[in-house]
Amino acid sequence: MxxxxxxxxxxxxxxxxxxxxxxxxxxxxxxxxxxxxxxxxxxxxxxxxxxxxxxxxxxxxxxxxxxxxxxxxxxxxxxxxxxxxxxxxxxxxxxxxxxxxxxxxxxxxxxxxxxxxxxxxxxxxxxxxxxxxxxxxxxxxxxxxxxxxxxxxxxxxxxxxxxxxxxxxxxxxxxxxxxxxxxxxxxxxxxxxxxxxxxxxxxxxxxxxxxxxxxxxxxxxxxxxxxxxxxxxxxxxxxxxxxxxxxxxxxxxxxxxxxxxxLWNHVNKTNAILKAKRDAVIETFKKYLDGIATWTRPRGGLFIWVKLPETTDMKKLQQLAGEHNIAYSNGQAFHARSEPLKAIRLAYGSLPVDDIREGITLLSQCILDAQT
Ligand SMILES: Cc1ncc(COP(=O)(O)O)c(C=O)c1O
CATH class of the missing domain: 3.40.640.10 (Type I PLP-dependent aspartate aminotransferase-like (Major domain))
Structure with a gap:
């Protein structure tokens, strides 16, 4: 799988x-x-x-x-x-x-x-x-x-x-x-x-x-x-x-x-690729989660920060995502006091664009199914 x-x-x-x-x-x-x-x-x-x-x-x-x-x-x-x-x-x-x-x-x-x-x-x-x-x-x-x-x-x-x-x-x-x-x-x-x-x-x-x-x-x-x-x-x-x-x-x-x-040939080339990947995440979320979750549109770097509805059952989301072999980072891992957050971090650098679209489509459905 x-x-x-x-x-x-x-x-x-x-x-x-x-x-x-x-x-x-x-x-x-x-x-x-x-x-x-x-x-x-x-x-x-x-x-x-x-x-x-x-x-x-x-x-x-x-x-x-x-x-x-x-x-x-x-x-x-x-x-x-x-x-x-x-x-x-x-x-x-x-x-x-x-x-x-x-x-x-x-x-x-x-x-x-x-x-x-x-x-x-x-x-x-x-x-x-x-x-x-x-x-x-x-x-x-x-x-x-x-x-x-x-x-x-x-x-x-x-x-x-x-x-x-x-x-x-x-x-x-x-x-x-x-x-x-x-x-x-x-x-x-x-x-x-x-x-x-x-x-x-x-x-x-x-x-x-x-x-x-x-x-x-x-x-x-x-x-x-x-x-x-x-x-x-x-x-x-x-x-x-x-x-x-x-x-x-x-x-x-x-x-x-x-x-x-x-150096700059390489950086310019990889930045263009990463930008296309960022766009793939954002376009797919827009299609499925507009008005439900919010996400950042980073001007660079490797991460998108996604804020989920307060009604999200984070444990259920993890389990549903796991069933589709989707892994992401829980927002809590980044909180200075380890507070639980209804947020996740997505790193988009390493998957191909088509897999990003497929994975984010599946993840969007998991997010919808994890609402209480
Ligand atoms: C903000 C920040 N600093 C430092 C590091 C460490 O990276 P490395 O040791 O590979 O240079 C990371 C890795 O994700 C990071 O996000």
Whole structure:
């Protein structure tokens, strides 16, 4: 029976550049293969740091400083290194009320007190709510360790933190002396030109932002290559926490060699494919659930956030969907306080368009049948 897996933020498998990576691997191994007899070191392969830096420059107009970038095993390792460095059990951290479940899991593992700040699905975290949270914490003599935000095409809502909100976040962070961790996991997966405002780390001039990004979502999470860029005052402390002798230089060699020549060709091509997939989800929902459920129309990224009627029996929905081999992520997994929600997150990157239409048609019927 066919599987309809709308879980996990994965890119399109059909356009994965197999031959391009094979050619890149042959070229770079001929050129630099024996260097793999050495450890890659804490910051990792410089060629890949240069690609990360110019990737950023293409969008932001300024490069990321190559010396402040460290390559990691996916951005999850970057987040883990950063959070483990700064968070002790009982510390308070601030994030969007709906947030990537992996980061929430990490915060919980570190026994952090998570404050979830309201957000809207278009413009991201609400700055009045952030200010109120900071004020409230200050009144109890609590100084949060950091603000974690996914500024572009947020997981799970698809929100893009609006420019005035970015600026206000920086002001508030300065006023309350809190650092910001900016997770740009979905940066560059844009369906409209110039859709994202400047990065928070570009707008900030007080060295208070750690920027985290990845190659997982524009190439593939199996590659396990991400990175962070930290100001000097944080970088050494974070790297002191690192015990793995660096991230695979073999992966780094191949991806850097391929992306040195093909980054934007690849990203533009895959973005067009992802946009068509987003449209397939939305068109199918419109056909079957108009006026019943609501869904976001993300301007990029890999997810659609679907709000279901209050009358939805979430357990029944899960069971009905399971009978058709449909998998999705329950909204509760993304809630900072794990509150049950009548909402689901759909990842549309990895299924072909025809399967998306078929799967969403079936899922729509399950949603209708799960009403009490
Ligand atoms: C917001 C966000 N950050 C980080 C990650 C981790 O991705 P990776 O470790 O593959 O780079 C994800 C994965 O889904 C994510 O959604």
């Amino acid at each position: 066919k599987q309809f897996h709308f879980t996990g933020g994965r890119p399109d498998p059909e356009s994965f550049p197999v031959q391009g990576l094979i050619d890149a691997a042959a070229d770079i191994l001929n050129e630099r293969g024996p260097e793999l007899t050495q450890y890659p070191g804490d910051k990792g392969y410089i060629g890949l740091r240069e690609v990360a830096s110019s990737r950023f420059e293409h969008r932001e107009g300024v490069p990321l400083p190559v010396d402040n970038i460290a390559i990691t095993s996916g951005s999850m390792q970057a987040l883990s290194l950063v959070m483990r460095t700064f968070i002790q059990p009982g510390d308070t951290v601030i994030t969007e009320e709906l947030c990537y479940s992996g980061t929430l899991g990490l915060f919980r593992h570190l026994k952090a007190n998570i404050i979830g700040v309201e957000l809207d699905e278009i413009d991201g975290m609400d700055m009045d709510a952030l200010e109120a949270s900071l004020e409230n914490l200050a009144s109890k003599n609590i100084k949060p360790k950091l603000i974690y935000t996914t500024s572009n095409h947020q997981n799970p809502t698809g929100a893009i933190l609006a420019l005035p909100r970015r600026k206000r976040m920086i002001e508030l962070a300065r006023e309350y002396e809190v650092m910001i961790v900016e997770d740009d996991c979905y940066g560059d997966i844009d369906f409209e030109p110039k859709v994202t405002p400047p990065a928070i780390c570009v707008l900030d001039d007080s060295d208070s932002v750690i920027f985290v990004a990845t190659f997982s979502k524009i190439l593939g999470p199996g590659i396990r290559l991400g990175y962070f860029c930290a100001p000097d005052r944080f970088l050494g402390t974070i790297l002191d926490n690192r015990w793995d002798a660096g991230t695979s230089a073999l992966s780094g060699f191949i991806v850097a060699e391929y992306f040195k020549h093909n």
